[in-house]
Amino acid sequence: MNNQTSGFSTIVARRDEFPSLKRAYRDLPLAYFDGPGGTQVPDSVISAVSDYYRSSNANAHGAFITSHETDAVVDRARQKVAEFIGAEGPQNISFGANMTSLNFSLSRAIGRWLDEGDEILITQLDHEANRAPWLALREQGIIVREVRILENATLDYNDLENKINENTRLVAVGYSSNVSGTVNEIKRIRGLTYEAEALLLVDAVHFAPHFPLDVRSLGIDFLLCSAYKFYGPHVGILYSKGELLNRIPTYFLRTQEAHAPCRIETGTLNFAALNGVSAAIDFIASFDPAPDSSHRPQRAMQQIARYEETLARRIYEGLQAIRGVNTIGPDFNAGLRAPTISFTLENADPRIVCEELNQKAILAWNGHFYGIRAVETLGLLERGGLTRVGVSLYNTEEEVDRLLTAVKEIAARHC
Numbered sequence: 001m002n003n004q005t006s007g008f009s010t011i012v013a014r015r016d017e018f019p020s021l022k023r024a025y026r027d028l029p030l031a032y033f034d035g036p037g038g039t040q041v042p043d044s045v046i047s048a049v050s051d052y053y054r055s056s057n058a059n060a061h062g063a064f065i066t067s068h069e070t071d072a073v074v075d076r077a078r079q080k081v082a083e084f085i086g087a088e089g090p091q092n093i094s095f096g097a098n099m100t101s102l103n104f105s106l107s108r109a110i111g112r113w114l115d116e117g118d119e120i121l122i123t124q125l126d127h128e129a130n131r132a133p134w135l136a137l138r139e140q141g142i143i144v145r146e147v148r149i150l151e152n153a154t155l156d157y158n159d160l161e162n163k164i165n166e167n168t169r170l171v172a173v174g175y176s177s178n179v180s181g182t183v184n185e186i187k188r189i190r191g192l193t194y195e196a197e198a199l200l201l202v203d204a205v206h207f208a209p210h211f212p213l214d215v216r217s218l219g220i221d222f223l224l225c226s227a228y229k230f231y232g233p234h235v236g237i238l239y240s241k242g243e244l245l246n247r248i249p250t251y252f253l254r255t256q257e258a259h260a261p262c263r264i265e266t267g268t269l270n271f272a273a274l275n276g277v278s279a280a281i282d283f284i285a286s287f288d289p290a291p292d293s294s295h296r297p298q299r300a301m302q303q304i305a306r307y308e309e310t311l312a313r314r315i316y317e318g319l320q321a322i323r324g325v326n327t328i329g330p331d332f333n334a335g336l337r338a339p340t341i342s343f344t345l346e347n348a349d350p351r352i353v354c355e356e357l358n359q360k361a362i363l364a365w366n367g368h369f370y371g372i373r374a375v376e377t378l379g380l381l382e383r384g385g386l387t388r389v390g391v392s393l394y395n396t397e398e399e400v401d402r403l404l405t406a407v408k409e410i411a412a413r414h415c
């Protein structure tokens with residue numbers, strides 16, 4: 001066994017830590033390929049959430065012990081997330097109910113900052129959560145342009161270069177598509193935004209669960225992600241570079257802290273869930289294969305990415321060998337790609353495909369996954385969108401083979 005495969009068997013052994021993986025349906029163990037919609041959660045995260053309610057359940061900023069503990073929970077979560085994404089520090093990390101709500105709060109604030117005729121660039125590939133908040137600014141005379149996608153669900157970079165100009169104030173782009181697994185060339189886009197002196201906002205909701213992140217080396221201005229996609233509870237995360245958030249006129253209460261990172265956090269945070277976010281990042285960091293050092297989330301993510309890629313390639317190649325199956329998105333050999341594979345099956349509605357997979361205890365999503373513009377542009381909306389299977393660190397080769405056998409049987413019935 002070489003180092004890599006022994007690392008992989010260590011990953012598989014950690015399945016025991018996920019109680020939901022022990023569930024069965026129709027006498028078959030559930031195989032969770034629905035990760036892009038939200039991953040399963042390990043025991044340590046579940047305990048962290050319930051421990052908070054058992055011991056430190058109080059509002060923040062009080063003069064008493066349980067309130068001090070709540071403050072510590074929030075501070076720790078900011079610190080952990082900062083380490084996870086390579087941010088300057090906890091002051092750059094804000095929390096919210098989910099990514100969508102945070103992005104709306106941010107777009108409303110940035111809208112107050114902009115003038116009529118200023119431009120924002122979004123893409124056809126993005127989730128609605130990174131389109132609607134910016135499209136809403138059209139109401140106040142902001143021009144919102146859209147970067148086209150090509151047939152293989154990658155961005156048309158020529159179109160991007162043509163549409164970015166001296167009036168562009170912000171480019172809002174996903175790091176990876178939750179529809180096609182496409183990973184966008186953020187370095188290249190950053191270069192273009194520097195030339196235009198525009199801000200760069202990156203939706204990393206689909207990237208963060210699969211690859212190491214380093215916001216500082218990329219020079220990203222704003223980055224959003226969501227902990228329920230990486231083994232944590234439902235919490236939205238916003239990174240703002242340096243002092244940027246302090247310069248943006250966010251809406252907040254007179255009674256609230258008026259500086260970063262709090263100035264975009266309206267109302268009481270979900271403290272129990274934040275305790276779970278710290279536990280989720282500790283869980284991820286514990287996959288760091290270096291035995292002699294403190295666990296580092298970035299190194300752990302590299303190991304997880306390698307494991308997920310082997311399974312995703314097996315799915316991709318297996319699906320391509322089935323008659324009637326068409327996979328969407330860039331080829332695995334064309335560069336970095338998320339382990340999320342969407343496909344259509346000739347003559348079969350994606351909803352029916354997922355219902356038939358469910359009969360075999362295989363969980364997968366159908367439809368547009370809120371990446372509706374991409375699915376529409378690819379001409380797939382009317383026919384019910386796509387079937388999507390996503391690999392998470394708890395999936396196994398055996399589950400992949402079950403999936404491929406099931407799709408083969410479904411294809412034989414429909415095609």
Ligand SMILES: Cc1ncc(COP(=O)(O)O)c(C=O)c1O
Nearest residue numbers: 098099100127129178205206226
């Ligand atoms: C790529 C991407 N962006 C944004 C979102 C929205 O995240 P949230 O559910 O935290 O609002 C999702 C959720 O599926 C997503 O996959």
